[in-house]
Amino acid sequence: xxxxxxxxxxxxxxxxxxxxxxxxxxxxxxxxxxxxxxxxxxxxxxx
Amino acid sequence: xxxxxxxxxxxxxxxxxxxxxxxxxxxxxxxxxxxxxxxxxxxxxxxxxxxxxxxxxxxxxxxxxxxxxxxxxxxxxxxxxxxxxxxxxxxxxxxxxxxxxxxxxxxxxxxxxxxxxxxxxxxxxxxxxxxxxxxxxxxxxxxxxxxxxxxxxxxxxxxxxxxxxxxxxxxxxxxxxxxxxxxxxxxxxxxxxxxxxxxxxxxxxxxxxxxxxxxxxxxxxxxxxxx
Numbered sequence: 001x002x003x004x005x006x007x008x009x010x011x012x013x014x015x016x017x018x019x020x021x022x023x024x025x026x027x028x029x030x031x032x033x034x035x036x037x038x039x040x041x042x043x044x045x046x047x
Numbered sequence: 048x049x050x051x052x053x054x055x056x057x058x059x060x061x062x063x064x065x066x067x068x069x070x071x072x073x074x075x076x077x078x079x080x081x082x083x084x085x086x087x088x089x090x091x092x093x094x095x096x097x098x099x100x101x102x103x104x105x106x107x108x109x110x111x112x113x114x115x116x117x118x119x120x121x122x123x124x125x126x127x128x129x130x131x132x133x134x135x136x137x138x139x140x141x142x143x144x145x146x147x148x149x150x151x152x153x154x155x156x157x158x159x160x161x162x163x164x165x166x167x168x169x170x171x172x173x174x175x176x177x178x179x180x181x182x183x184x185x186x187x188x189x190x191x192x193x194x195x196x197x198x199x200x201x202x203x204x205x206x207x208x209x210x211x212x213x214x215x216x217x218x219x220x221x222x223x224x225x226x227x228x229x230x231x232x233x234x235x236x237x238x239x240x241x242x243x244x245x246x247x248x249x250x251x252x253x254x255x256x257x258x259x260x261x262x263x264x265x266x267x268x269x270x271x272x273x274x
Contacts (some may be wrong), residue, residue, distance in 0.1 A: 004082030004148050011087040011144040015094075015137055022133045026252055033259040040266035047273045 053255070057248040063241035067093075070234035078231075087145040089234050093242035094137045095163075101131030101246060102170065102201055109194030112187060118261075121187035124194050125177060126253035128170050130246055135167040150215065158207040159216035166204055169197040 071089040078085035104127040112120035142160070143153035154160065173193045180186035208214050227235070 004084040007084045007144050007148050008086050011084070011141045012090070014140045014144065015090055018133060018137050018140070023249065026249065026256060030252070030256050030259060033256065033263055036263050037259065037266060040263065040270055043270050044266065044273065047270070 049251075049255075053248060053251040056244060056251065060241060060244035060248045063237065063244055067234070067238040067241040070230075070237050075231045075234040076228060081149050084145055084148050087141050088231075089238040090242070091138055091141045091145060092235060093238040094134045094141075096239060097242045097246045098131045098134035098138065099201055099205070100243065101127045101134060101250075102166070102198055104250075105131065105170075105194045106198035106201075109191035112191045113195075116184075118183075118187070121190065122254055122257040123250075125190065126250055126257060128173055128194065129253060130249055132167065132170050132174060134246075135163065135170070139163060139167060155215065157216050158211040158214050159204065162200060162204040162207045166197070166200045169193070169200060173197060 067089065071086050075086065075089070077083060105124045108120045108124035108127065111117070112124060139160075146155070147153050173190060176193065177186055177190050180189060203210075208216050
């Protein structure tokens with residue numbers, strides 16, 4: 001049973017690690033693109 | 048408005064995930080032969096089902112793209128594939144971790160496992176192909192074809208436990224009823240709802256990301272044209 005608990009912990013850790021990493025990168029990419037849009041708009045207005 | 052709906056879905060998904068975790072760890076009884084490791088089942092199955100939904104959305108959106116040639120459908124297909132790949136990675140890591148204490152090995156060449164791995168390879172190829180083709184319409188057309196053909200593996204994955212007699216992968220949800228205790232079944236259904244809502248939330252965010260990329264691309268063209 002103790003061994004079983006170890007594998008359960010491992011399983012859930014991997015699951016949430018993949019989820020949080022994926023969601024984090026989506027958020028980061030979204031943030032970077034928004035910054036780039038603001039920058040490009042600023043350049044376009046200056047011209 | 049769309050941002051608010053996305054955030055509401057995200058909030059609902061997060062709340063339901065907390066309930067599903069409570070049910071998986073505290074409400075559902077401990078399985079007699081496998082012990083606590085069986086609790087992986089609730090999210091493992093939920094992610095497996097949702098990966099099928101994700102690939103189905105890609106399949107349907109790919110058909111819609113080929114029929115209408117609207118870019119939106121290509122965006123939906125590509126976004127859903129990425130989620131399907133992420134969810135397939137989850138089931139192909141949680142499954143072996145669960146299998147180790149139960150089967151005595153992380154991996155066996157079981158039909159369900161092999162067909163799921165092939166499914167992951169097909170859609171990873173789809174994803175790589177998208178990165179390799181720069182021309183927008185060509186990329187969308189080729190991706191749509193792979194998105195449709197690739198989906199043929201989904202029913203093979205699902206029915207593999209019935210078609211191949213040498214499988215050791217359990218099939219607890221059968222048409223005649225589930226071979227599970229009522230609390231286990233309830234916990235599974237809640238996990239299914241939670242993960243489906245989570246899929247919807249991330250899909251909406253992923254579509255938004257693709258729209259932002261298009262906006263950047265348009266703005267770059269505009270800036271270059273003016274300079």
